Structures are given as C-alpha cells and as structure tokens.
Amino acid sequence: MSLKVYNTLSRQKEEFKSIIPNHVGLYVCGPTVYSEPHVGNLRTFCSFDMIYRYLTFLGYKVRYVRNITDAGHLTNERGEGVNRMESQAMLESLEPMEIVQKYTVSFHRIMDAFNTIPPTIEPTATGHIVEQIEMIETLFKNGFAYEVDGSVYFDVKKYNDQHNYGVLSGRNIDELMAGYRDLDGQEEKRNSIDFALWKKASPEHIMQWNSPWGKGFPGWHLECSAMSTKYLGETFDIHGGGMDLKFPHHECEIAQNTGSCKHGGAKYWLHTNMLNFNGQKMSKSLGNSILPMEFVNGNHPLLDKGYAPSVLKFLFLQSHYSSELDINIKGLQDAEKGLKRLMEAVDIASSLQLTVNSSGKTELDIKIENIAAACKECMDDDFNTAKTIGNLFELSSIVNSLKGGQIKPEEISAVGLDLLKSTLHSYLFDVFGLKNENAIISNNKLDNAMQVLIGLRKDAKAKKDFVTSDKIRNELSATGIQLKDEKDGEMSWTLS
RNA sequence: GGUCCUUUAGCCGAGUGGUUAGGCAAAGCUCUGCAAAAGCUUCUACACCAGUUCGAAUCUGGUAGGGACCUCCA
Numbered sequence: 420m421s422l423k424v425y426n427t428l429s430r431q432k433e434e435f436k437s438i439i440p441n442h443v444g445l446y447v448c449g450p451t452v453y454s455e456p457h458v459g460n461l462r463t464f465c466s467f468d469m470i471y472r473y474l475t476f477l478g479y480k481v482r483y484v485r486n487i488t489d490a491g492h493l494t495n496e497r498g499e500g501v502n503r504m505e506s507q508a509m510l511e512s513l514e515p516m517e518i519v520q521k522y523t524v525s526f527h528r529i530m531d532a533f534n535t536i537p538p539t540i541e542p543t544a545t546g547h548i549v550e551q552i553e554m555i556e557t558l559f560k561n562g563f564a565y566e567v568d569g570s571v572y573f574d575v576k577k578y579n580d581q582h583n584y585g586v587l588s589g590r591n592i593d594e595l596m597a598g599y600r601d602l603d604g605q606e607e608k609r610n611s612i613d614f615a616l617w618k619k620a621s622p623e624h625i626m627q628w629n630s631p632w633g634k635g636f637p638g639w640h641l642e643c644s645a646m647s648t649k650y651l652g653e654t655f656d657i658h659g660g661g662m663d664l665k666f667p668h669h670e671c672e673i674a675q676n677t678g679s680c681k682h683g684g685a686k687y688w689l690h691t692n693m694l695n696f697n698g699q700k701m702s703k704s705l706g707n708s709i710l711p712m713e714f715v716n717g718n719h720p721l722l723d724k725g726y727a728p729s730v731l732k733f734l735f736l737q738s739h740y741s742s743e744l745d746i747n748i749k750g751l752q753d754a755e756k757g758l759k760r761l762m763e764a765v766d767i768a769s770s771l772q773l774t775v776n777s778s779g780k781t782e783l784d785i786k787i788e789n790i791a792a793a794c795k796e797c798m799d800d801d802f803n804t805a806k807t808i809g810n811l812f813e814l815s816s817i818v819n820s821l822k823g824g825q826i827k828p829e830e831i832s833a834v835g836l837d838l839l840k841s842t843l844h845s846y847l848f849d850v851f852g853l854k855n856e857n858a859i860i861s862n863n864k865l866d867n868a869m870q871v872l873i874g875l876r877k878d879a880k881a882k883k884d885f886v887t888s889d890k891i892r893n894e895l896s897a898t899g900i901q902l903k904d905e906k907d908g909e910m911s912w913t914l915s
Numbered sequence: 916g917g918u919c920c921u922u923u924a925g926c927c928g929a930g931u932g933g934u935u936a937g938g939c940a941a942a943g944c945u946c947u948g949c950a951a952a953a954g955c956u957u958c959u960a961c962a963c964c965a966g967u968u969c970g971a972a973u974c975u976g977g978u979a980g981g982g983a984c985c986u987c988c989a
Contacts, residue, residue, distance in 0.1 A: 451989060488989085588984080590918060595985075611986070639989075662920090666984055692920090693983065700982080737938070738928060743921070743982065750927055753939040760938085763952090797929090805929045809937035816954080823946085825954050885948060892950080903952055913952090 422477065422799045424657075425741060427665065427688040428587055432801055437656050438686065443474050443481045444655030446647040446685065448664055449541070451488040452522035456529060458731075459694040459701065461711045463661045465732055465852075466691045466740040468535035470659070472850050473798055483538040484650050486643060487526075489519040490544035490626055490636055515625045519545075529711045533728045534852045540650050544642040548628050551637045551645045554679050555616045555630075563678040567607040569619030569633040573674060575612045582677050584612075587688060588666035614671050616641055640671035647684055648676065658685030662692050662741075695745040696721070714751075726751050727856040733758040736804040736851055757812075761847060762855045763913065764815030768840045771821060773828040775836055783817070783826065784835030790814055791842040798850065807846060814843055824906065869900070873910045876902070 422435040437443050447467045450456050456464075467485075474481050530537070544551075555571055558564040563578050564571050575584050579592050595612050615638035620627035627634045647655065653676070660669060669688065676684040695701065701708045709719050717725030734754040738744045790810050797806040817839060820826040831839075847853050872891055879887035892902045901915040 453989090585918095588918080590985080594917060608986095615987085662983065663989095666918090668989095695982085698981090734927085742928085745927080747927085749939080753927065757938045800931090803929070805938095806936070809929070812937060819953050823953050825945095880948080883948075889949080896951090901951070904947070904950085905952095906946075911952095915951095 423801055424687055424689060425801045426686075427690050430589075433687065435656075435687065437479065438654060441479060443479045443657065444651035445471060445474070445481055445483045445657045445659065446643070446651055446655065447483070447485045447538070447658075448643060448660035448668070449485040449487050449538075450522075450526050452519050452526060454522060455710050456526055457701065458696075458709055458711055458714065459661070461529065461533065461731075462694045462735050462740075462744070463659075463691045464530065464535060465533060465735050467659050467689075468852055469736065469740075469804060469850065470657075470689070470802055471536060471538075472852055473802060476845065476850050482540065482651060483536075484540045484542065484647065485538040486646055487519075487523055487541060487543045488639070488642065489516075489523070490548070490642065532715065533711070533732060534854055536852070542646045542650065544637065544646075545626070547642060547646050547649065548637065550649055551641045552617075552630050554641065554645050554648070554675065557679040558616065558675065561678055563674075564616055565609065566632050569635060570607065570615060571617040571632055571638075572608050572613040573616050573638075573671070573678070574609060575614070575674065576610050578674055578678055582674070584674055585670065586683070587673055588670050590666060590670070614638060614640060614667065616675075640668055641675060643668075644672050644675040644679075644684065647672075648680070653680045653682040653684070655685055657687045657689060659689040659691070662690045665690055689741075691740045692743045695743065697747050698745055721748075722751075723748055726755060727854075729853045729856055730755045730758055732851070732853060733808075737808055738805055740802060740804070758853065761808075761811055761815055761843070762853075764818040765843050765847065765855065767822050768818045768843060771818070771836070773821065773831070773836065776829045776832045779832065781830055781832055781835060783830045784832050784838075787814070787817065787831075787835050787839050787842075791838055794842060794846055798846075804851065811843060811846055814839055818843075869912050873902070873912070876910065877908075 423432045424435050425431070426433045445467075447464070450460060464485075471481055471483050527537075555564055558573065559571075563574050565574055566572075575592060578584055585591050585595075592612055596610060617630060617632055617635050617637055619633060619635045624636065627636055647658065658669070658672075673683045676682060693700065696707050696709065699707055707721060709721060711731075713719040714722065714731050715725050715728055717723070730751060731754075734746055734750055735744065737754065737757075790813055794807050794810045797803040797810065800806075817826065821828070821831065872895065876888045876891045879885070879891070895902055895912070896915070899915055901913050903911050903913070905911060
C-alpha cells in the first residue's frame with residue numbers, strides 16, 4: 420500500500436506521488452514572532468513534524484521549509500503591552516528586531532523542548548524583501564497588480580476572469596464581494612476582496628523598506644509565495660498549515676503563484692485542525708489560553724501539574740491531525756498513563772533475556788509481522804497516528820506477556836523479537852518523536868543506589884520482616900519511585 | 916446571513932456499508948506475604964427523524980447542538 424493524503428484542494432484522499440522521485444518539497448507556514456506561540460500552533464507544528472518524520476522514514480529526502488514571519492506587522496503600538504504614552508520611549512529603547520529575536524529564540528526553544536526536528540530551511544520574511552518585490556513586479560507585468568498611493572494590491576476580479584480564485588477554500592468571489600461591507604480605509608482598493616501585496620508605511624510603522632512604490636512593507640500573504648517558490652520551485656509537493664489559514668492566506672498564495680508563473684505552487688494542501696481546551700477555543704479573553712511551556716511546568720491555574728512535552732504530543736497523536744481536538748486535564752492524565760505503558764514496554768523489550776525459538780517462523784512471528792504491517796498501513800492512510808498507536812499497544816501487550824510468562828519464549832523467534840523491538844522503536848521515537856522522559860532522569864548512580872535499597876528489601880522479605888520491606892517500598896513510592904516485585908523474586912524500579 | 920466541517924460508550928478518541936479500534940476509568944479472575952505492575956474476562960456506543968439497501972456509525976435528505984472561516988491584522 421502506498422501513501423495517501425487528504426488534499427484540501429481536491430477535497431479527497433489522493434495517492435501521494437512526489438514530483439521528483441524520492442524527493443519531497445514541504446512548505447509549512449511558520450510562526451509570527453511578535454508573541455509567544457499558542458498551543459494550537461504547537462499542535463500544527465508537531466503534526467507536520469510527524470509528517471516530515473514519516474516521509475523521511477519512508478525513504479524520501481525531504482526539503483522542509485518553514486518560514487519565520489518577522490516583517491510588516493510591527494508598529495510601535497504592538498507588543499509588550501506598551502501604551503501610546505510610552506511609545507516614544509519604546510521607539511528609542513526597543514528595536515522591532517529585538518522583539519523578533521526574542522520570540523524567535525523562544526519559539527526555537529519550545530520546538531526543541533517538544534523534540535521536533537528543525538526545518539531544513541527556515542527563511543525569514545525580512546530576508547526576502549527583494550524576492551517579494553520581484554514577485555510583485557512580475558504580477559504587474561502579468562496585469563494582476565495595481566498601485567494606489569504607494570500601496571500595491573492584487574486584482575482578484577481580474578485574476579478570477581482567467582483563473583479560479585476560491586479553488587482551495589471553495590468560495591466564489593461574487594458571494595465574497597456581496598458579503599463584504601464597505602469600511603473606512605478600503606476605498607483605495609478597486610474591489611473589496613483585493614488584498615495587499617505592498618503596503619505604504621504609515622509614520623508609526625517601524626519596519627519599512629524601499630521599493631519601486633516608495634517606503635513600505637510586504638503584504639502578509641506574499642512572503643510564503645516568494646519563499647516557497649525560491650526554495651521549492653514553481654511547483655512543489657506539499658503545503659501545510661493550520662485550518663484557519665486556508666482562507667484567505669492560502670487562497671491568496673495560490674493566486675499570487677498562479678498570477679506570477681501560471682503554477683499554483685503546491686500539489687497537495689494539508690491542513691491541521693484546531694485545538695480546544697475544556698471544550699472552548701483558547702483565547703486570552705476567556706482566560707483559558709495556556710502557553711506550551713506552561714503545560715510543561717504546570718504553572719497555570721487551569722492545570723493540576725506539569726506534563727512532559729511527550730505527553731502533550733502523545734495526546735495530539737491519539738487523534739487525527741485534521742480532526743478538532745479537545746483537551747483537558749483528564750485527557751492529559753490519560754495520555755500520561757498510556758505513554759508510560761508504551762515506554763515501559765520499550766524498556767522491557769530491550770531487557771528481555773529469552774531463549775527464543777530457533778526452528779523457524781512461529782505463529783506469533785506472523786502476528787507481529789501483521790501488526791507491523793498494520794502500523795505502516797495506518798500511517799500510509801493519511802497519517803492515521805491514532806490507529807497506529809492502537810497497534811503499538813497490541814505490541815506492548817505481547818512484550819508484557821513475554822515478560823510475565825503468559826507467552827512462552829519458544830513461541831517467538833529471534834527475527835520476530837527483533838521486529839517487535841524495532842517496530843516499537845521506529846514509530847515511537849523516529850516517526851512520532853516521543854521521548855522516554857523517565858529514562859533521561861535515571862542514571863547509573865541512581866540505579867546503584869536503588870540496588871542497595873533493593874538488596875535491603877530482599878533481605879527483609881527473606882526474613883518475612885514485612886514491616887521493613889513495606890517501609891522501603893512505601894517511602895520510595897512517596898518520593899516518586901515505584902518498586903515492583905518480579906515473579907522470580909527479583910525487583911525492578913521505575914519513576915512514577 | 917454566506918461557505919465548509921462536526922456530533923461515536925463514564926471520559927478521550929479511530930473507524931473502508933456486513934468483522935473486537937485503542938487508551939483511561941470501572942468490575943471480576945490469575946499472580947502476590949500484602950500491594951503495584953502485568954495477563955485474561957466483562958461493560959459493545961454511534962445526536963434526532965426519515966429514506967436508499969438483504970444489511971447503515973458509515974450513503975442521501977431533513978431537524979437540533981458544536982465549531983472554523985468570512986474588511987484589515989495574526
């Protein structure tokens with residue numbers, strides 16, 4: 420079975436065929452770096468990280484471009500809650516690029532904490548003003564741009580005469596125009612649906628560049644068109660982003676690309692869905708907006724404690740990227756337990772000492788082969804991570820049964836055991852990018868100390884001194900270390 | 916108001932017209948000095964109304980909830 424993806428452009432699942440064999444061009448709309456990213460954004464970036472990882476897992480060489488939007492949106496009234504009275508002081512003391520730098524660093528820290536792989540190219544809008552101006556000039560040449568008083572607009576109506584504005588979002592321009600109201604400041608556009616390619620800078624706009632039309636800044640749809648074309652070509656494979664960007668942002672991108680080079684950019688458009696908390700959209704006005712790192716440190720009134728980044732990722736992965744996801748404390752707690760179960764299975768699998776069957780393939784081997792194949796089939800079906808995880812839980816049951824003796828060692832061959840281990844490892848770590856957080860904390864010195872305590876408890880148990888043995892177990896439990904008695908009289912420990 | 920999406924057990928969530936999703940919670944059993952963990956078993960649902968069909972969670976129509984987008988800006 421080959422990879423199928425849901426293409427927003429065709430509104431159906433399509434077989435994925437890369438334009439250049441074994442290579443994929445992937446563009447994802449990145450963050451605007453004038454505030455902390457939202458947890459909803461985090462879900463989007465984690466989803467595309469999984470997609471990037473899976474494509475790589477399949478053997479594709481992926482060029483993964485994710486932009487940093489750092490231009491055109493900063494005025495001295497923005498950011499840091501600085502009011503008008505202080506704006507002049509801010510102008511002197513705080514460069515817009517300082518805000519950009521601050522939140523770019525913060526964004527990278529978060530992406531790193533959540534174990535996402537950096538894109539192969541991370542271009543900035545301010546670094547591509549020249550390319551954006553060139554694209555506007557091409558649009559002028561092709562008759563889709565017009566200038567009014569230092570600003571340049573895209574002529575949607577004219578474009579729509581030759582092409583289809585609305586091809587992605589399913590809107591038609593007559594309805595759009597009928598639905599728009601006339602607002603102040605819109606009269607310089609020929610039609611209300613036209614969008615800005617270049618905006619004349621007002622005096623309070625700090626970031627501005629010279630252009631053939633005077634000082635200004637690029638329209639916010641333009642950077643993605645310019646940079647995707649520059650690094651991935653006029654046609655490339657996948658363009659991704661959040662559902663909320665479908666219109667107008669992505670629609671405008673297609674119009675800009677088609678208007679300048681007759682190609683619409685991406686072949687497949689993938690959109691991730693929104694994230695709610697306690698059934699509500701997260702927003703500052705509702706007071707339920709939680710930052711990514713607040714989930715990790717638990718420093719928020721709506722959270723009971725901090726959750727490891729992998730827990731939040733695991734919760735994301737248990738639903739489909741294109742479904743709405745509602746998260747709450749119980750969901751986080753459930754995900755924490757489920758993830759722990761899988762990670763323990765990985766640890767157990769790697770430490771299994773079995774005298775396996777050496778006379779050929781067993782029934783269990785075949786079952787493992789089927790589960791491994793099912794994992795790939797699920798991922799191939801538009802990245803169905805939820806169903807893949809279901810299969811991984813089946814593998815964890817096999818691991819536990821091998822350890823517990825419910826399945827005998829001779830029921831599995833070395834090949835089957837290797838496949839069992841490698842399947843768990845590949846999907847959990849390579850494709851999903853999860854981490855065994857407990858494994859990071861534990862180290863040899865701690866384990867040595869634990870072996871001392873385990874020795875004491877074994878002695879106590881041998882003397883039937885259960886008061887002492889329970890004391891050791893209970894007091895360790897209170898510090899977050901769980902002792903487990905194994906069948907053979909041995910003891911193991913985990914962080915709970 | 917317009918365009919589109921969505922409604923699945925106690926909770927979260929996958930689901931290709933006929934076959935157990937999975938996790939968490941709960942109950943019973945096995946194991947255990949007692950626990951924990953693990954294994955086995957049980958709880959088997961598809962908003963509502965109609966239609967198509969031998970058969971519908973899945974397809975069609977309607978009703979009712981929920982959501983996203985719909986000037987600029989993100």
